[in-house]
Amino acid sequence: MSKKRSRAFFCSLLFHVVVTLSSYGQIDTLLLNYEHYTLKNGLDVILQPDPNVEDVSVEFWLRKGISMDQPNQYGFAHFFEHVMPFGKMDSLKRAQLNTYRTGSNAQVKKDYTRFYVKVKPKGVDLALAMVAGRLKAGTDRVTEKRVEFQRKRVLAEIDRNAKNPQWSASGGMAIYTGTFGKNHPYGSSGYGVIENNRNFKLKEFKERYHKIVYADNTVLFVVGNFDVEDTKKQIEAYFKNLPSKVRDHKIIKPTQHVGVNITMQAPHTKDTIQTMVFSWAVPKWGSRDDGTLKLVAAILNTRLNHKSRFPKSVIKHTVSTDMYEFAGQFAIRSTFTTVTDSIAIENLVLDKVTELIKKGVTEAELLNAKQSEISDIKEMQQRLGFQWSRTELLGEGFLFTADPGFYMKRLEEQLQLTREDVKKGAEKWLKRKPFRVLFVSGKKE
Numbered sequence: 001m002s003k004k005r006s007r008a009f010f011c012s013l014l015f016h017v018v019v020t021l022s023s024y025g026q027i028d029t030l031l032l033n034y035e036h037y038t039l040k041n042g043l044d045v046i047l048q049p050d051p052n053v054e055d056v057s058v059e060f061w062l063r064k065g066i067s068m069d070q071p072n073q074y075g076f077a078h079f080f081e082h083v084m085p086f087g088k089m090d091s092l093k094r095a096q097l098n099t100y101r102t103g104s105n106a107q108v109k110k111d112y113t114r115f116y117v118k119v120k121p122k123g124v125d126l127a128l129a130m131v132a133g134r135l136k137a138g139t140d141r142v143t144e145k146r147v148e149f150q151r152k153r154v155l156a157e158i159d160r161n162a163k164n165p166q167w168s169a170s171g172g173m174a175i176y177t178g179t180f181g182k183n184h185p186y187g188s189s190g191y192g193v194i195e196n197n198r199n200f201k202l203k204e205f206k207e208r209y210h211k212i213v214y215a216d217n218t219v220l221f222v223v224g225n226f227d228v229e230d231t232k233k234q235i236e237a238y239f240k241n242l243p244s245k246v247r248d249h250k251i252i253k254p255t256q257h258v259g260v261n262i263t264m265q266a267p268h269t270k271d272t273i274q275t276m277v278f279s280w281a282v283p284k285w286g287s288r289d290d291g292t293l294k295l296v297a298a299i300l301n302t303r304l305n306h307k308s309r310f311p312k313s314v315i316k317h318t319v320s321t322d323m324y325e326f327a328g329q330f331a332i333r334s335t336f337t338t339v340t341d342s343i344a345i346e347n348l349v350l351d352k353v354t355e356l357i358k359k360g361v362t363e364a365e366l367l368n369a370k371q372s373e374i375s376d377i378k379e380m381q382q383r384l385g386f387q388w389s390r391t392e393l394l395g396e397g398f399l400f401t402a403d404p405g406f407y408m409k410r411l412e413e414q415l416q417l418t419r420e421d422v423k424k425g426a427e428k429w430l431k432r433k434p435f436r437v438l439f440v441s442g443k444k445e
Contacts, residue, residue: 030377030411034394034404035228041244042216045235046394046404048223055102056224057385058127059116060135061395063219064212065109067185067252067324074173075192076200076208081108082150083205084115084213085141087133097126105386108190110324112399113212116386121225125234131220132238135213139206147202155198158191165275165439166333168267169194178262178435179279179329180255186327215242219398221391223384252326255281259433266439273315274339275439276346278332282429285323285400291414292425293330297321298369299361299422300332303352310348313338317349325400330429339440346436353430360423370415377411 034048066077084106089097100123106115115134119127162168166175172189180187191197220239222231258281266275283289297319304317315335322329332353334345361369383389397406 030374030381031408032381032390032394032405036398036404039215039236039240041240041242042247043239043242044219044398046219046221046398047228047231048221048390048394049226049228050223051225053225053384054120055118055384056121056124056127056222056226057116057118057389057391058124058131059114059221059223059385059391060131061219061221061399062113062212063111063217063247063249063399065112066188066190067110068212069188069192071183073192073196073204074188075169075190075194075196076204077108077113078190078192079150079154079197079200080205080208081106081113082154083142083147084134085137085146086130087137087141089130089133093126093129097123097130100126103386107387110186114386118385124222124226124231128231128234128238132242135218135239135242139209142202142205142209144202147200147205151197151200155194158194158197161191162268163271165266165268165271166277170267171264171437171439174262174264174437175277175279175435178258178260178437179281180327181258184255185252186255186324215239215244216247218242219395221385221395223390255327257281257432258435261436261438263438263440266441269442271439271441272337274336274342274441276334276342276436278349278434278436280330280430280432280434282321282328282330284326284328285396286406286410288413289425289429290321290323290328291410292417292422293321293328293429294373295366295369295414295417295422296356296426296430297330298372299365300352300356302365302368303356304332304349311336311338311341311344313341314345342438357423357427357431360419363419366417366419366422373411373414377407
């Protein structure tokens with residue numbers, strides 16, 4: 001496609017998106033202005049300036065995550081996120097950075113690992129210097145002392161989050177293995193196997209650093225109130241010498257559907273509620289059915305939380321989708337107090353799914369679900385970086401489709417979906433028996 005035709009196509013698409021969105025009365029903040037370019041060493045950079053906000057998010061993503069872990073390594077990607085070293089920075093500059101810092105965090109996902117810092121505009125240069133330092137630190141700064149210090153933190157985090165069964169090590173493993181199949185790259189949780197976390201060795205962290213920390217495998221995001229030209233100069237100065245090599249990008253094969261029921265003891269001894277999770281393997285991020293299933297999830301979430309037919313012990317139902325580069329998960333989570341109600345609740349939940357598949361949805365339900373999608377994007381745009389943010393909107397589009405603005409194309413497709421489209425999407429993916437796990441608490445009734 002020629003540059004002229006490409007520009008014409010983009011303008012036509014943008015006009016169509018705006019016209020479609022205008023019928024929903026929400027067009028003011030959905031189209032993010034961004035710039036993407038690539039340094040000579042292969043480092044991708046995405047800039048999203050906004051003079052109307054107070055802070056700046058500086059974030060980098062490594063294009064490897066949980067799906068990289070082999071069965072004997074389950075939990076390693078999350079542990080590595082903790083161990084990822086910092087580079088050298090003199091004490092004065094570090095103290096200055098801390099005066100500008102307004103937030104920081106890190107997270108590992110199925111397909112990537114991200115590291116985030118938020119600063120006041122005067123701190124952008126120092127934040128970029130710190131990020132570049134991490135990417136240049138090398139394995140000499142991955143030490144036995146650092147590994148053991150982080151091991152204590154990782155194990156404490158795993159224990160703390162066991163209070164939520166689906167976030168626990170054993171619970172997460174059960175859900176993802178049940179959803180995607182044993183030994184599938186998406187078939188493990190972030191925490192993996194506790195015993196693995198107790199035994200990972202220094203050598204493994206050094207090897208992982210060499211495998212994934214290099215320019216071609218990294219995306220740098222700067223989002224917020226910053227001067228574009230100054231920031232570009234700083235990025236060139238700090239990042240141009242990052243090592244480069246050919247990126248290893250493996251295709252993950254489709255999943256084999258698993259439809260079984262299991263029951264487990266809730267991992268945390270003080271857990272007092274019962275949790276039931278229903279999970280289906282569904283299509284990847286950015287597919288047409290991805291957008292359809294997000295609408296289905298919103299509609300089912302509303303229907304399930306009209307509790308007139310459910311036992312009084314029900315606390316809440318939560319329906320969600322979580323899409324990755326090569327597959328996705330559609331999940332329903334039900335919490336309740338009385339374990340003897342579990343069979344009735346399971347039957348009623350699945351009846352609701354069957355009802356949607358057979359009878360479809362109303363026009364009002366579809367409209368509300370579409371409005372919910374618009375609201376979600378607006379809410380994400382209120383956050384500059386890390387989870388549920390502008391960076392995530394642009395970043396996942398770029399990683400999974402090579403287009404940072406793909407979230408708008410997906411939204412446009414969603415807004416044109418009909419009741420029949422939604423019914424067909426639900427039937428195609430949710431008609432199969434889901435994987436179901438019941439976490440039973442130790443509470444005596």
